[in-house]
Amino acid sequence: MTEKLVIIGAGMASGRMIEHLVEAAPDAFDITLFNAEPRGNYNRIMLSPVLAGDKTYREIVTHDEDWYAQHGVTCRFGEPVVAIDRDMKVVEGAHGHVPYDKLVVATGSIPFMIPLPGRDLEGVIAYRDLEDTQRMMSMGAGNRVVVIGGGLLGLEAAAGMAARGVDVTVVHIMGHLMERQLDEAAGYLLKKSLEAKGITVKLQANSKEILGQDGHVRALLLDDGTELPCDLLVMAVGIRPNVALAQEAGLAVGKGIHVDDQMITSDADVMAVGECVEHQGALFGLVAPLYDQAKVAAQTLLGQETAFRQKTLSTKLKVTGCDLFSAGDFADGETREDIVFRDPARGVYKRLVIEDDRLIGAVMYGDTADSNWFFGLIQSGESIDEMRDTLIFGPAFQGGSSVDPLSAVAALPPEAEICGCNGICKSTITEAIEGGAGDLAAVRATTKASASCGTCTGLVEQLLQVTLGDAFRVPAAQPICGCCDLTHEDVRRLIKSQALKSQEAVWQELGWKTRNGCHVCRPAVNFYLLADWPLEYQDDPQSRFVNERKHANIQKDGTFSVVPRMWGGITNPTELRAIADAADKYNVPTVKVTGGQRIDLLGVKGEDLPYIWADLNKAGLVSGHAYSKGLRTVKTCVGTDHCRFGTQDSTGLGIKLEQVLWGSWTPHKVKLAVSGCPRNCAEATCKDVGIICVDSGYQVGVAGAAGMDVKQTERLADVPTEEEAIDLTVAFIQLYRENAKYLDRPYKWVAKVGLDWVKARVVDDLEERARLIAAFELSQSIYRKDPWAEHAKEADRYQTLADLTLEAAE
Incomplete structure (x- = not known):
C-alpha cells in the first residue's frame, strides 16, 4: 500500500531526498510537498551568479513543474504550514490540511537579523532567497548599498x-574577512582583491543603529560615529535553524531539531533534514552534509539500514572570482608548525598546519588546484614525514621533481572527494565514466559531480582524460550562434581568406541559415568586417548593441547615462561649469564620479540626449564612449607634476594614449592606466594595458583584469621612452582587434594565444609592429568621429527650426 509522505520545505535537502526516493521506489509514496516560497527547488548556491548577471533564475531551477508532475508530487507552493498535529498525523496548511503516514520537516534556516534600532525600516533585507536577490538586482549605478557581514x-x-556598478561597502566586526574559513593572511588577500573591484571594506566596525528617513533606510551608523549612507542595507551575518513549527508540535528541539543517525526526530513517524536539524550537537550549513542527510532519510523511509555520519568538511569556494579553500584545524598551537608559501605577484597564499607529522589543516588562496589531495591527507591522517620538504608544492612534486599534472589526479585514492557540494568521490566518477559517461555533461547527469557550484569541473575533466585516455575528446568549440555551425575563429579566418567584405557576403558564402543573421551574430560579424576591411566596409549601426546605437548607457528605468571624456582624468572649471549647467538644464537626478576618473550624468531622458550632447560639445567635451566596445578610460595618477614619488609624467602619457586610442572599436571594452611610480596609485597592474613609470622608463603590462575575474597584468616589455610605450600599446591594441574573438577581453585572448606569441609580433618584430600601428592609424582616420558632435548638429538644426517657427507665430 502506498504511504502518504508529506514534506515541509522544498529546498535543496528535501529535493535531493525526493530524487533518491523516486529513483529507488517511484511508487512507494504519495508525496505532498509544501513550500512557503511560491516555487519549488532551486539551487540556492547559484543565487550569487544570478545576482551578478551570469545566470538567470530559470538556469538554476533544479526541479520545474514538469519534473514534479512527472514524478507524481503534489505541490502546494506559496502555502505556509500553520501547524503539525502529531496525534492526528495531519499537517495544517494555510489552505487546508493533509494527513500523513510519514512526515519530513525540511524548514531550513532563517537569516539572523541583528537587533539594531531601525532594523524594521524599508530597505533593510537579508540575503536568503530569490526575492532578496531580485531586490539587490534592482540596485544599479548611482545606488549605495551597505552589507553587514564579511562572511561568504x-x-x-x-x-x-559591485559588478552591476553599485557603490558597495562591507562592514565586518572581526579583524579579517571570512574568519571561520581563512586565516589573517588569506583574509588580507581577499580584502585586497575586493578593494580592487571598488568595494569598500571596513573591518573591526561595530554597527550601532540603522538610520531612516520617511520610513526608508538612509544610512548605517557605526559606534565610532561614522555614517555610511545607503539606499539598501543587506544583513548577511548568519543563519539560525528554523525550528518554530517543530517546537510548537512538541518535537525535541535544541539549537535545531534533534535527529538520530537515521534522521528520525523524537517522533518515530517524523523525520528532519537540512539546515533545520541538530545531530550530535552539530548544525549544518554546507550543502555536502545536507545531501548526505537526504540520502540517509530516503534510505530510512525505504526501510534500509543506514546511518548519517558527520565528516571532516572542507570549504572550497569561488568568491568574487578568487579561489579559496580551507579544511581541518588551522588555529595556532604550541605543538603545531606551519608551512607557508606566498607569491604576492600572483596573489597566491598557501598555509599547511602540521602536528605530529600529520597534516591537520590547510588554507589556500588564489591557487586551489591541489586542494583535494591535501584534504585527503587531512582525512586519512597518514604521516607526511617523507614528503615534508616538498609537501607545500602538492602531489605533482612528490619525489623531488615535477611530473605530469594528470599523474597527480591519477594518484588520488578512490575515496578522495572530488565534488564537495555533492559529496562525490573519485571512484563514483570513474565508475560512471567506465559505465559510459564519456563527457562532462554525462558525468554530471550520472553522478551530479560539478553540477552545483562548478569549482570541481577542472578535476572532473582531468578524471575523464585519465580514465578514457585518447578516447577522451575536448568538447568542440561552440558555434557563433544558431544561425550557423561556424565558431568565431572560423568566421574571422574565412572573412580574411575569402575576402568577404559585406554582411551579405558572409550570410551567402558561409552558409548562414538565416537571411540577415540575428542579434547575437550581427554585432560580431559587423566588428570583424570593420576590423579587417576598414577601407571597403561601412559600419552598420543597426548591427550594434543598443548602448552603441544610442551612444549612451541605458539604465533600468529606460533613462540614459551620459559620460563626457576627460583626457587622462584631467578637467578644468569651464568643463565642470558646462557639466553642472547641463545637469541643471536637463534635470539630471544623479551626478557621479566614476572609477575611471570621469563624471557620469545618470537619468537623462532619451529625447534629451541630442540636446545635452550639443551643450556639452559647445564646451569642448566629447563622448567618453562609456557605452562602447572600445577605449573607455586611461586612468592616471598625478605623476611628476605634483607627486614627490613620481618618476615620469604619468598624466601627460595617459592623455597622449587616450588621444591616440579614443574612438577605436575593439572586440570588447578596453581600459588603460598609467602609474607614475611603482606605488601604483592608478592601479595599472589590473588593466587591459597598464604602464608603470620607473626611473629608467616605462614598464608596459597587458592582459590584466579587475571584474568578476581578478588578474595581474603580464609584462610585455620595458622601454626607455614615451614614444616606445605608446607604439607598443597601439600595436598591442591593433593585434587584439585583428585576432580576438568578439566579446573576449584582452586577458582572455592573451590566455588563448599566449604572451610569447604576442611579444613576437609586438615587441620583437619591428616590421610587424610598424604594420600594426599603420593599420590602426588607417582605421582611426576612417572611423574615428565623435558621435555626440554628429547628433549635436542635428539638435542645433531642430532648435533653429523651432526658433524660426516661434518667430513666425509671433
Whole structure:
C-alpha cells in the first residue's frame, strides 16, 4: 500500500531526498510537498551568479513543474504550514490540511537579523532567497548599498552588486574577512582583491543603529560615529535553524531539531533534514552534509539500514572570482608548525598546519588546484614525514621533481572527494565514466559531480582524460550562434581568406541559415568586417548593441547615462561649469564620479540626449564612449607634476594614449592606466594595458583584469621612452582587434594565444609592429568621429527650426 509522505520545505535537502526516493521506489509514496516560497527547488548556491548577471533564475531551477508532475508530487507552493498535529498525523496548511503516514520537516534556516534600532525600516533585507536577490538586482549605478557581514554570503552579495556598478561597502566586526574559513593572511588577500573591484571594506566596525528617513533606510551608523549612507542595507551575518513549527508540535528541539543517525526526530513517524536539524550537537550549513542527510532519510523511509555520519568538511569556494579553500584545524598551537608559501605577484597564499607529522589543516588562496589531495591527507591522517620538504608544492612534486599534472589526479585514492557540494568521490566518477559517461555533461547527469557550484569541473575533466585516455575528446568549440555551425575563429579566418567584405557576403558564402543573421551574430560579424576591411566596409549601426546605437548607457528605468571624456582624468572649471549647467538644464537626478576618473550624468531622458550632447560639445567635451566596445578610460595618477614619488609624467602619457586610442572599436571594452611610480596609485597592474613609470622608463603590462575575474597584468616589455610605450600599446591594441574573438577581453585572448606569441609580433618584430600601428592609424582616420558632435548638429538644426517657427507665430 502506498504511504502518504508529506514534506515541509522544498529546498535543496528535501529535493535531493525526493530524487533518491523516486529513483529507488517511484511508487512507494504519495508525496505532498509544501513550500512557503511560491516555487519549488532551486539551487540556492547559484543565487550569487544570478545576482551578478551570469545566470538567470530559470538556469538554476533544479526541479520545474514538469519534473514534479512527472514524478507524481503534489505541490502546494506559496502555502505556509500553520501547524503539525502529531496525534492526528495531519499537517495544517494555510489552505487546508493533509494527513500523513510519514512526515519530513525540511524548514531550513532563517537569516539572523541583528537587533539594531531601525532594523524594521524599508530597505533593510537579508540575503536568503530569490526575492532578496531580485531586490539587490534592482540596485544599479548611482545606488549605495551597505552589507553587514564579511562572511561568504555577504561577500557574494557585495561582489554581485559591485559588478552591476553599485557603490558597495562591507562592514565586518572581526579583524579579517571570512574568519571561520581563512586565516589573517588569506583574509588580507581577499580584502585586497575586493578593494580592487571598488568595494569598500571596513573591518573591526561595530554597527550601532540603522538610520531612516520617511520610513526608508538612509544610512548605517557605526559606534565610532561614522555614517555610511545607503539606499539598501543587506544583513548577511548568519543563519539560525528554523525550528518554530517543530517546537510548537512538541518535537525535541535544541539549537535545531534533534535527529538520530537515521534522521528520525523524537517522533518515530517524523523525520528532519537540512539546515533545520541538530545531530550530535552539530548544525549544518554546507550543502555536502545536507545531501548526505537526504540520502540517509530516503534510505530510512525505504526501510534500509543506514546511518548519517558527520565528516571532516572542507570549504572550497569561488568568491568574487578568487579561489579559496580551507579544511581541518588551522588555529595556532604550541605543538603545531606551519608551512607557508606566498607569491604576492600572483596573489597566491598557501598555509599547511602540521602536528605530529600529520597534516591537520590547510588554507589556500588564489591557487586551489591541489586542494583535494591535501584534504585527503587531512582525512586519512597518514604521516607526511617523507614528503615534508616538498609537501607545500602538492602531489605533482612528490619525489623531488615535477611530473605530469594528470599523474597527480591519477594518484588520488578512490575515496578522495572530488565534488564537495555533492559529496562525490573519485571512484563514483570513474565508475560512471567506465559505465559510459564519456563527457562532462554525462558525468554530471550520472553522478551530479560539478553540477552545483562548478569549482570541481577542472578535476572532473582531468578524471575523464585519465580514465578514457585518447578516447577522451575536448568538447568542440561552440558555434557563433544558431544561425550557423561556424565558431568565431572560423568566421574571422574565412572573412580574411575569402575576402568577404559585406554582411551579405558572409550570410551567402558561409552558409548562414538565416537571411540577415540575428542579434547575437550581427554585432560580431559587423566588428570583424570593420576590423579587417576598414577601407571597403561601412559600419552598420543597426548591427550594434543598443548602448552603441544610442551612444549612451541605458539604465533600468529606460533613462540614459551620459559620460563626457576627460583626457587622462584631467578637467578644468569651464568643463565642470558646462557639466553642472547641463545637469541643471536637463534635470539630471544623479551626478557621479566614476572609477575611471570621469563624471557620469545618470537619468537623462532619451529625447534629451541630442540636446545635452550639443551643450556639452559647445564646451569642448566629447563622448567618453562609456557605452562602447572600445577605449573607455586611461586612468592616471598625478605623476611628476605634483607627486614627490613620481618618476615620469604619468598624466601627460595617459592623455597622449587616450588621444591616440579614443574612438577605436575593439572586440570588447578596453581600459588603460598609467602609474607614475611603482606605488601604483592608478592601479595599472589590473588593466587591459597598464604602464608603470620607473626611473629608467616605462614598464608596459597587458592582459590584466579587475571584474568578476581578478588578474595581474603580464609584462610585455620595458622601454626607455614615451614614444616606445605608446607604439607598443597601439600595436598591442591593433593585434587584439585583428585576432580576438568578439566579446573576449584582452586577458582572455592573451590566455588563448599566449604572451610569447604576442611579444613576437609586438615587441620583437619591428616590421610587424610598424604594420600594426599603420593599420590602426588607417582605421582611426576612417572611423574615428565623435558621435555626440554628429547628433549635436542635428539638435542645433531642430532648435533653429523651432526658433524660426516661434518667430513666425509671433
